[in-house]
Amino acid sequence: MSHTQAQFQRSKLALTLKKQELGRRGEDLALAAVEELGYELVERNFRCNFGEVDLIARDGDTLVFIEVKTRRGKRPAIAKEAVGPRKRRQLSKVALYYMKSEGYLKQRARFDVVAVGLDSGQARVEVVKDAFELSF
Secondary structure, eight states, rough: OOHHHHHHHHHHHHHHHHHHHHHHHHHHHHHHHHHHOEEEEEEEEEEETEEEEEEEETTTTTTEEEEEEEESSSSOOHHHHHHHHHHHHHHHHHHHHHHTTTOOOOOOOOEEEEEEETTTTTEEEEEEEEEOOOOO
């Protein structure tokens, strides 16, 4: 491996770590925001064969599957637009799997999206309740 290739791989790893750190920071801020709204955390980063959901929480008697989108810059992405049709289908599969495996099939559920914008240490958080319907 050449010196240039090694530098590129280290740079790529550093970018991946920064992206992971950004995502983790966004999830922390999103969790704080929804807890402030009265949600109770049930699971964080739930994974199965269908994919992952960032946060699962309770809002009263409703089970809420939360997708967090974190961006650098002054304005968070428009939350509803940040989760496209493919991601909605994937999140729907994960949610159904979770509800079936945990015995919550008769439980009311919804999908929320939290958009987080980070800029120079400042954070802007937007919570969109019931952001999309179950998708197939």
